[in-house]
Amino acid sequence: MHKKIVDLNTQVQQARELFDEGHVVPSQWVRDEVLRSWLRCRKHGVSPSGQLLLEAAQFDQISYIRNQHQRLMTFAEPEMHRLFRAISSAGWVLACLEREGRSIKYFGNDSPCYELLGAALNPGMDLSEDIAGTNAPGCALIEGRPSLVCGSEHFLHSFRDLSCVAVPIFDPAGTLVGALNASKPYDGRPVGILEAVALATRSVENRMVDDLRGALVLALHYRPELTQSPMRGLIHFGEDGEVLGANPSARQMLDLESLEKTQSQVCFKDLFSCRAAEIEGSQQSPVEVECHNGARLFLKVESLRKGLVSVKSTPPQRRPDISQSFYVGEPTKPLFDKAHRAFQFGVPVLVTGETGTGKEVLARSLHANGPSSKGAFVAVNCSAIPAGLIESELFGYADGAFTGARRGGAKGKFEEANGGTLFLDEIGDMPVEFQARLLRVLQERIVTRLGEEKSRPVSFSLVCATHRNLDELMESGDFRSDLYYRINGLRVQLPALREREDLDALIDHLLASMSQEDSPPILTAEARNLLRHHSWRGNIRELQQALNLGQALSTQGIIDVEHLPEDIKAKNDTADVDVGEGGTLAAAERQAVRCVLEKHNHNVSAAARELGITRATLYRKIKHFGL
Ligand SMILES: Nc1ncnc2c1ncn2[C@@H]1O[C@H](COP(=O)(O)OP(=O)(O)OP(=O)(O)O)[C@@H](O)[C@H]1O
Structure with a gap:
């Protein structure tokens, strides 16, 4: 042998x-x-x-x-x-x-x-x-x-x-x-x-899951006797039945990942065919239930608030507080929570999203709640540094390294971020010839100032952001895949305003944060409708400016359509207008005509029949509404 x-x-x-x-x-x-x-x-x-x-x-x-x-x-x-x-x-x-x-x-x-x-x-x-x-x-x-x-x-x-x-x-x-x-x-x-x-x-892993201290903790396995073994799956739920986290066995048995791909927040009811109340009595012996993926598992309640939270051998950990300084809507909360938790474990986070979607705001929040919060937050905009200055800007330089160099030399951004967080914004615009050097610093955590022999160790938490599509850049050879692997410990894709399901809540948050006094400005239904349907380019930044202008021009704190920026109003004529609450009669008619036309693939005879009007009238309406 x-x-x-x-x-x-x-x-x-x-x-x-x-x-x-x-x-x-x-x-x-x-x-x-x-x-x-x-x-x-x-x-x-x-x-x-x-x-x-x-x-x-x-x-x-x-x-x-x-x-x-x-x-x-x-x-x-x-x-x-x-x-x-x-x-x-x-x-x-x-x-x-x-x-x-x-x-x-x-x-x-x-x-x-x-x-x-x-x-x-x-x-x-x-x-x-x-x-x-x-x-x-x-x-x-x-x-x-x-x-x-x-x-x-x-x-x-x-x-x-x-x-x-x-x-x-x-x-x-x-x-x-x-x-x-x-x-x-x-x-x-x-x-x-x-x-x-x-x-x-x-x-x-089970110790980490224990630390979540959910209101309801379930042990699970395919075999009832293994619901008490170290092989058991463990999953924690919050008070509203939302999943707080699970160990890898539970994640696998419940196929959590496939649900997380389509849902921003997975809840008890998404996982099991029974109601939470039905398994409350399973503290003594496991009960068999059917899961969302058809699998049958045995569940056993390990702890149920109140009274069952066991005394921990480790002191309570600081929980990230990410909601105070900026708006975190329900749809994005699970992803933000995940990013904060991973960042606390030293995982580098890559934030992607269009301009003004809040990439830097998230980076700052990660830093403030991260392992290096006592150090500096150093932001570097990779697209804004002229190619010739990148080296001195990032690596620093020695005394007399080049004409015009500051006496005594200078620290670069890597050194400034030592002990803190380095935020590499617009990383997709980093010149490809410089990417290998950046990768080396991220791997070895050593920098050598220009004109110096001596190497200096640096350590920092890392957040990168870009509005560009890194997959496409890698395919075209403009972004190194090994660098991508280094910076992408966890990827957070921020939604554009037009994709946000919680736009109204975000508008309310921004309105509330604009007022120094108790009563924030009020937005009329028409103005809100307009904002809902605008095709935002500058995202939250542009929305914020629109509201700021609205507030400045408003009378008695009521922001109406006329107070909004011209380009937003201009698009109103051609925008899809919501005929629901706050819509006008003309808009409702336009919407109805358009829907019926679409339904019949623009067959005017069929559409006119359904609308109960003549073809000639329908033609007039199409012309009138610009359809
Ligand atoms: N979640 C949020 N809650 C409140 N305000 C926000 C939020 N996200 C972004 N903002 C506001 O939107 C503006 C743009 O945010 P930020 O600079 O983080 O975007 P960005 O994606 O980094 O933009 P760019 O790609 O142009 O650098 C900021 O002024 C910030 O105040």
């Missing part, structure tokens, strides 16, 4: 030789997962001699990384202690890594043969695949599933004497936030530890 495994390693080495020479590797020689990773390493230009890794090791940002990932560690550390006690005597060491691949915590071994492992897994070390080549945590973080990498499967020559097993960690919103990894020197023996690492990871 032992010999057979050593033979397998020899076969992997041969596969690697073929790979390095550019030949096709027979599929049975090396596992698919490994081959996929080798191909990615080749694409990223990873050097098998691994110099990058050694460079990164010189920089110590441990305390910052720990601070930034404090929440993750609160949940992970107790489980790491337990797991390490169980597996260290078998020669395993343990590490927890954050989502981008940097180690946060290492439980090691002092003996000399662990020196390399210590160097690779110490806090601050970057094991992401594009830096450290094929390795279990790197692969687990890229592919979002457990990974096992042994001996010569590693891309770097220096790692070929190691075995590692890693399992990704997902937060209650289903976002990847890190990984647990166990490693030891490679000895050719089977690696029978995956289940133990997976179990510890599940416990970390």
Whole structure:
């Protein structure tokens, strides 16, 4: 058996030789997962001699990384202690890594043969695949599933004497936030530890879910006896039955993701065929229910407010308060909550949306509630910096680096954001030739000022935004896909005003925030109708200006059509007018004629018949209403 495994390693080495020479590797020689990773390493230009890794090791940002990932560690550390006690005597060491691949915590071994492992897994070390080549945590973080990498499967020559097993960690919103990894020197023996690492990871995830403290907590499984096991799904609901979060098992069993794609807020009634009241009695024994996807699951109430919220071993975490400073409507709230939670775990957030939809406002809110809120919020508009100044602006410069350089040199934006949040606005407009340099900073978190030799470590939380379509830019080669992967830990697409279901509520919020006194300005039904149907280009910014002008021109605080900007009024004549509340008789008639015409594909005879008028009259109306 032992010999057979050593033979397998020899076969992997041969596969690697073929790979390095550019030949096709027979599929049975090396596992698919490994081959996929080798191909990615080749694409990223990873050097098998691994110099990058050694460079990164010189920089110590441990305390910052720990601070930034404090929440993750609160949940992970107790489980790491337990797991390490169980597996260290078998020669395993343990590490927890954050989502981008940097180690946060290492439980090691002092003996000399662990020196390399210590160097690779110490806090601050970057094991992401594009830096450290094929390795279990790197692969687990890229592919979002457990990974096992042994001996010569590693891309770097220096790692070929190691075995590692890693399992990704997902937060209650289903976002990847890190990984647990166990490693030891490679000895050719089977690696029978995956289940133990997976179990510890599940416990970390369950601790995170516990922290949601829902009004109703359900355990679920296909088998009744497993509703009490560590394999059980866990889901928390708020007081109105809304889903607050769930562990990966529950997310999978309930197929939550497919619902989240079409609904901004998933509720109890969307998931189960029964009513919440019907399962309240299942605290003792599980009850079987049918789910939205047809599956039958056993549910057991784990806790039901009031009285059942258990005492936590960890202090209560600060909950993000995102609603105070700006409007968060019901449709966008779940997405905003998810972004805030992920950001607290150090996940970089990419905000997309048309101009004026609130990208910067969201970025500021993430910062204010994020792990680096004590540091600065540094915004960089990538489209506004002249190409020739990008380097000095972002990297800073040394004294006398160029003519006109400030005496004593200057910090760049990366350094200014150190300990805080860097907001790269309009990232889609970053010149492609500069993207590789930006990527390097994001990977290595080191900057060198222009005209200086010395490298400086930097650490910041990252939010990027763009109004451009990055998928199209990547296809046309104008945006690097590896940079996209780095910045897109979680993507938040902000809706344009014309798509918002909650436009009325947003208008009311803006009106309320405009008034210093108690009574905000009043909008007449006609004016509101006009705003509802305007094709907004500048989105919330334009709406805000329209309301500001309306308030300035209004009499006695009543904003009517005549007080709104000219371009909004001008579009009124051709706009689709809502004939509901507040519409005029003429508008209602126009709407009716238009609908009937459309219904009959503009067949005038059929439309006239349905309207009960002659064809000649209908022709007159079409002309009159400009249809
Ligand atoms: N949710 C919101 N509630 C209240 N006001 C908002 C909200 N979102 C945006 N605004 C207002 O709209 C204006 C535009 O917001 P912001 O600058 O964040 O948009 P943006 O998408 O970053 O725009 P651009 O793409 O042009 O940079 C701001 O002045 C802000 O006050």
